[in-house]
Amino acid sequence: MKRGALDTFFKPVAPKKPKYEASTQQSSHASYPFAVSYLPEAFAEQLQFAPAEEGRVMNQERDLDMVYYQPYIPRSIADGMFEFLRQELFFYRVQYTIKRGGAPTAINTPRFTTVFGVDATSRFTEDGGLVDAKTGKGIEKGRYKCTPRPIPQCLGLLKDLTEGATGCEFNFCLVNYYADGKDSISYHSDDERFLGELPAIASFTLGAKRDFLMKHKPIPPSTTGESVVEPKQIKLTLGSGDMVLMKGETQRNWLHSVPKRAGEQGGRINITYRQALVRGGTDNYYTYNVGTGGAFQWNAREKLMRAWSADEDASEGVTPPKQDK
Numbered sequence: 001m002k003r004g005a006l007d008t009f010f011k012p013v014a015p016k017k018p019k020y021e022a023s024t025q026q027s028s029h030a031s032y033p034f035a036v037s038y039l040p041e042a043f044a045e046q047l048q049f050a051p052a053e054e055g056r057v058m059n060q061e062r063d064l065d066m067v068y069y070q071p072y073i074p075r076s077i078a079d080g081m082f083e084f085l086r087q088e089l090f091f092y093r094v095q096y097t098i099k100r101g102g103a104p105t106a107i108n109t110p111r112f113t114t115v116f117g118v119d120a121t122s123r124f125t126e127d128g129g130l131v132d133a134k135t136g137k138g139i140e141k142g143r144y145k146c147t148p149r150p151i152p153q154c155l156g157l158l159k160d161l162t163e164g165a166t167g168c169e170f171n172f173c174l175v176n177y178y179a180d181g182k183d184s185i186s187y188h189s190d191d192e193r194f195l196g197e198l199p200a201i202a203s204f205t206l207g208a209k210r211d212f213l214m215k216h217k218p219i220p221p222s223t224t225g226e227s228v229v230e231p232k233q234i235k236l237t238l239g240s241g242d243m244v245l246m247k248g249e250t251q252r253n254w255l256h257s258v259p260k261r262a263g264e265q266g267g268r269i270n271i272t273y274r275q276a277l278v279r280g281g282t283d284n285y286y287t288y289n290v291g292t293g294g295a296f297q298w299n300a301r302e303k304l305m306r307a308w309s310a311d312e313d314a315s316e317g318v319t320p321p322k323q324d325k
């Protein structure tokens with residue numbers, strides 16, 4: 001073996017360079033388990049070019065009203081933003097019980113989730129206080145069972161840009177992290193009453209590609225006796241940086257899902273921006289996306305989500321006090 005090759009062989013492996021330059025500023029709030037870094041400048045600059053591609057209108061099927069941006073976030077930064085958000089956000093693995101045929105059934109949400117925002121009856125002040133949207137006065141104690149969390153700068157920036165480009169308004173940001181192909185979301189529609197009649201939802205993909213399936217809700221037999229043709233199912237393979245804007249009649253009539261997949265699947269982040277009009281939306285979103293368990297944080301060394309603990313976080317980088325002799 002040549003000397004050069006041996007040298008290379010025994011050289012310690014350099015730690016992998018992060019895909020982004022961390023910002024020194026952070027968003028913090030009493031409701032956050034830990035502060036969240038601002039979006040790195042380089043990403044913020046590139047986001048000014050979003051949408052990277054013009055959206056393609058998808059209205060070819062009955063009741064379908066969507067715009068598909070392929071991509072919305074420039075591909076040059078999409079994977080970097082994925083790494084950044086996976087590292088900087090706190091996530092939850094929510095468990096809850098539902099009644100199935102009268103019997104309480106435990107549900108383990110098959111993905112990591114987190115949520116920020118508050119419905120349109122309230123707003124956050126600059127210093128993170130919650131006030132009534134109309135009067136500007138502090139909200140009464142019992143308004144929420146949960147503690148609403150302001151949208152951190154790194155997710156607020158993308159929200160503002162998306163509002164500007166789509167003309168829609170959003171006050172909530174939900175984030176899903178699918179660790180691998182076993183994580184999923186089953187068929188549902190985001191048609192809760194608290195979102196209003198024709199809700200618009202902007203849904204971003206960062207990281208691994210996953211299939212996004214859509215199918216029309218069952219159409220009741222027509223009263224005229226005419227046979228109804230069920231609209232075709234749709235499969236979109238969403239890639240890093242892509243965005244789908246679902247609006248109009250879409251949620252009322254269509255279901256969507258990200259099914260489980262076998263084999264190697266990298267991590268994927270999904271960000272949705274929505275607008276909840278009334279209080280019930282706030283409690284609902286925190287119940288099902290934060291829940292009552294502890295937070296998780298990405299562990300870059302082990303390449304997995306680890307339960308976060310305030311003690312370990314506080315001791316990080318701090319030299320332990322010398323023992324008394």
Ligand SMILES: O=C(O)CCC(=O)C(=O)O
Nearest residue numbers: 176185190212258270272
């Ligand atoms: O991950 C996705 O693309 C979809 C997520 C979704 O449908 C939801 O959070 O309601």
Ligand SMILES: [Fe+2]
Nearest residue numbers: 188189190256
């Ligand atoms: Fe959804």
